[in-house]
Amino acid sequence: MSSPDPSVRAARNEAAETEHAGKQADGAPARPLRRPVVAVTGAASGVGALLTQALAESDEVKRVVAIDERRGETAGAHWHVLDVRDPAIADKLRGADVVVHLAVDLDLETDAAARTAYNVRGTQTVLTAAAAAGVRRVVLCTSAMVYGALPDNDVPLAEDAELRATADATGVGDLLEIERLAHRAPRAHPGLNVTVLRPTVLVGGTDTALTRYFESPRLLVVAGSRPAWQFCHVEDLVSALEYAALEKVEGELAVGCDGWLEQEEVEELSGIRRMELPSSVALGAAARLHRIGLTPSPAGDLAYTMHPWVVSGSRLHEAGWRPRWTNEEVLAELLEEVAGRHTVAGRRLGRKDATAAGAAGATVALLGTAALVRRARKARRRI
Numbered sequence: 001m002s003s004p005d006p007s008v009r010a011a012r013n014e015a016a017e018t019e020h021a022g023k024q025a026d027g028a029p030a031r032p033l034r035r036p037v038v039a040v041t042g043a044a045s046g047v048g049a050l051l052t053q054a055l056a057e058s059d060e061v062k063r064v065v066a067i068d069e070r071r072g073e074t075a076g077a078h079w080h081v082l083d084v085r086d087p088a089i090a091d092k093l094r095g096a097d098v099v100v101h102l103a104v105d106l107d108l109e110t111d112a113a114a115r116t117a118y119n120v121r122g123t124q125t126v127l128t129a130a131a132a133a134g135v136r137r138v139v140l141c142t143s144a145m146v147y148g149a150l151p152d153n154d155v156p157l158a159e160d161a162e163l164r165a166t167a168d169a170t171g172v173g174d175l176l177e178i179e180r181l182a183h184r185a186p187r188a189h190p191g192l193n194v195t196v197l198r199p200t201v202l203v204g205g206t207d208t209a210l211t212r213y214f215e216s217p218r219l220l221v222v223a224g225s226r227p228a229w230q231f232c233h234v235e236d237l238v239s240a241l242e243y244a245a246l247e248k249v250e251g252e253l254a255v256g257c258d259g260w261l262e263q264e265e266v267e268e269l270s271g272i273r274r275m276e277l278p279s280s281v282a283l284g285a286a287a288r289l290h291r292i293g294l295t296p297s298p299a300g301d302l303a304y305t306m307h308p309w310v311v312s313g314s315r316l317h318e319a320g321w322r323p324r325w326t327n328e329e330v331l332a333e334l335l336e337e338v339a340g341r342h343t344v345a346g347r348r349l350g351r352k353d354a355t356a357a358g359a360a361g362a363t364v365a366l367l368g369t370a371a372l373v374r375r376a377r378k379a380r381r382r383i
Helices: 006-020 046-056 089-093 112-132 172-188 209-215 234-245 263-270 279-291 299-305 314-318 327-338 351-367 370-382
Strands: 037-041 063-068 078-081 098-101 137-141 193-199 201-203 219-222 231-233 252-255 274-277 342-344 347-349
Touching: 037 046, 037 089, 046 063, 046 234, 063 089, 089 112, 098 112, 098 234, 112 137, 112 172, 137 172, 137 234, 172 193, 193 234, 201 209, 201 234, 201 327, 209 219, 209 299, 209 327, 219 263, 219 279, 219 299, 231 234, 231 327, 234 252, 252 314, 263 327, 274 279, 279 299
Parallel strands: 037 063, 037 098, 063 078, 098 137, 137 193, 193 252, 201 231, 219 274
Antiparallel strands: 342 347
């Protein structure tokens, strides 16, 4: 069990290193135990905050460097407040062995162009700065969405499957570019190891187009599709990131619960009934509503509720990592989180808005006729 007091933990670790020094089976002096210095970007909130806390409490980590645009709450970390796009970040990374880059914006409400500029430039800067600072490994986090949701996908997908996603869904274009940067970085910076984690549908204080799917009054099912759902709890993602930071795994790694749920199982477990529509109607309505600014989700998000994109996760398993959560448990937590929320085609409604729109709002989401769109706009102006 790790000590919550950083000074106590440091003293104990130093004693352990001294005890092991000079002890080897062949009698030769042993090198001191190597505990890495780990830097985390995006350390003040979300997954970054959880990982920073976990690393600060770990006996296997020498020191944690936390980087964000504001100071977070983890007292055991060494904080630096700056934008990850600032080249001065290289100075803050000197002495770090590993950088876990989590300062990526996938907020549904963020302007798409601004989001891409931040995500791509930030990743470029961190990779270049890490190489300049002598960091030996950078860990990036994208999503299993980069495999693409396609009707001919294998179930499950192997981790080395081709990345066939397009930039049509929220943030996926940014994630694909981050993947390309990760692929090129070791060639541009020899000696730099880049490890990429790809979580499935992430749940636990998250807000995405896929979690909002479960806030709707009916689960939209496109006729002829075969959805399959595989979740990843943030606690499991954090433990997998810790594995990568401690250099227990490397390469491209999928993270998620074991197995998956068919759409019928999701409906039975959630108690939410489906509304089935032809593909042309569902995709056409989603495209129109997004184009006129009524919803944050482009039509491309629907593909991930239509076709399978579940993954095997074999590489982490081979390294000894196991998820603590099951798909059923994560779905139950997600339903508890979204209870009382009302979402129409990806646009979250306030209580007054939901009451005013009611069934008409749901119909807007599913049919997208011009008359109902005008009605929804008037309802928005009244709030």
